[in-house]
Amino acid sequence: xxxxxxxxxxxxxxxxxxxxxxxxxxxxxxxxxxxxxxxxxxxxxxxxxxxxxxxxxxxxxxxxxxxxxxxxxxxxxxxxxxxxxxxxxxxxxxxxxxxxxxxxxxxxxxxxxxxxxxxxxxxxxxxxxxxxxxxxxxxxxxxxxxxxxxxxxxxxxxxxxxxxxxxxxxxxxxxxxxxxxxxxxxxxxxxxxxxxxxxxxxxxxxxxxxxxxxxxxxxxxxxxxxxxxxxxxxxxx
Numbered sequence: 248x249x250x251x252x253x254x255x256x257x258x259x260x261x262x263x264x265x266x267x268x269x270x271x272x273x274x275x276x277x278x279x280x281x282x283x284x285x286x287x288x289x290x291x292x293x294x295x296x297x298x299x300x301x302x303x304x305x306x307x308x309x310x311x312x313x314x315x316x317x318x319x320x321x322x323x324x325x326x327x328x329x330x331x332x333x334x335x336x337x338x339x340x341x342x343x344x345x346x347x348x349x350x351x352x353x354x355x356x357x358x359x360x361x362x363x364x365x366x367x368x369x370x371x372x373x374x375x376x377x378x379x380x381x382x383x384x385x386x387x388x389x390x391x392x393x394x395x396x397x398x399x400x401x402x403x404x405x406x407x408x409x410x411x412x413x414x415x416x417x418x419x420x421x422x423x424x425x426x427x428x429x430x431x432x433x434x435x436x437x438x439x440x441x442x443x444x445x446x447x448x449x450x451x452x453x454x455x456x457x458x459x460x461x462x463x464x465x466x467x468x469x470x471x472x473x474x475x476x477x478x479x480x481x482x483x484x
Contacts, residue, residue, distance in 0.1 A: 313355030316346050320362060329366040347379065357383060361394050373401040392421035396430050403437060412437045428454055428468055435474060439481070448478035 319340040323332040335342030341349070343363035350356035364380030367373075380398045385391045399414030415437060418430035435450035451474040 313346055313350035313353045313359070316341055316350075317343075317355045317358060317362075320346065320359070324362055324366060327369070329369045332366045333363055333370075344379075347382065357385065361385075361390060364394070365397060368397055368401060371404070373405050377401045389421065389423050389426060392418040392423070392426050392430070396426065396433065399430075399433060399437075403433075408437050408441055432468075432474075435478070439478065444478045444482035448475055448482055451475045451478060 320332050320343050323329075323336070323340070324343075331340070331342070333342050333344050335345060343359040343366065346359035347356055347363055350359070360379045360383035364376045364378070364383065367376035367379060377398060380394050380401070383394055385394075395414050396418035399411040399418065401411075402408075402414060403411035412434055415430045415433045419427050419434060421427045421430070431450050431454045435447040435454075438444070438447035438450060451471055454468065455471050455475065
């Protein structure tokens with residue numbers, strides 16, 4: 248029994264010595280690196296202060312201004328006045344192009360890229376449309392893939408069918424069945440322009456197997472069997 252108690256005492260004393268050594272080591276480290284640690288702490292605080300200043304005095308005010316401008320621009324876009332939507336009205340609206348440039352750090356600035364690109368597409372200015380559409384990024388499912396599909400249209404009109412197909416395939420990944428089905432139809436038609444009827448048939452069959460029945464009243468989808476049959480005949484089957 249005495250030996251057991253002695254062993255427990257020895258273990259406790261050993262733990263205390265280890266703790267004292269650890270504390271001494273930590274104290275020595277802190278003493279030795281006091282200045283570098285202080286500098287690091289000051290740097291972290293400075294970064295946080297800078298971030299708060301930027302957030303509260305730059306990003307937030309710019310976000311509010313950009314949102315107000317976007318609301319004005321959306322009126323012109325809805326009215327199909329695409330020139331003013333892009334370039335502004337010289338009165339109170341600066342235009343989507345200017346919003347994208349001057350408010351690039353805001354969400355509205357990012358969204359302005361999409362609107363400017365879509366407006367340029369409506370005006371058949373495909374180079375500018377591509378420039379702005381490719382400058383847009385978002386997690387919103389419908390808008391993200393609608394932009395991808397429009398990018399494909401731009402490349403198709405420019406004669407770059409392969410790149411158009413690449414964009415359409417990305418758009419076809421949308422969770423929205425209308426966006427996905429429209430993109431797959433474009434994939435099929437684009438392949439047909441290339442004379443690749445086997446790939447066109449595969450795209451149409453993908454619509455039939457994955458989307459048929461989910462969409463009613465869309466002519467192309469309702470008549471998807473006709474597209475499959477035509478592609479198959481052209482493919483020599």
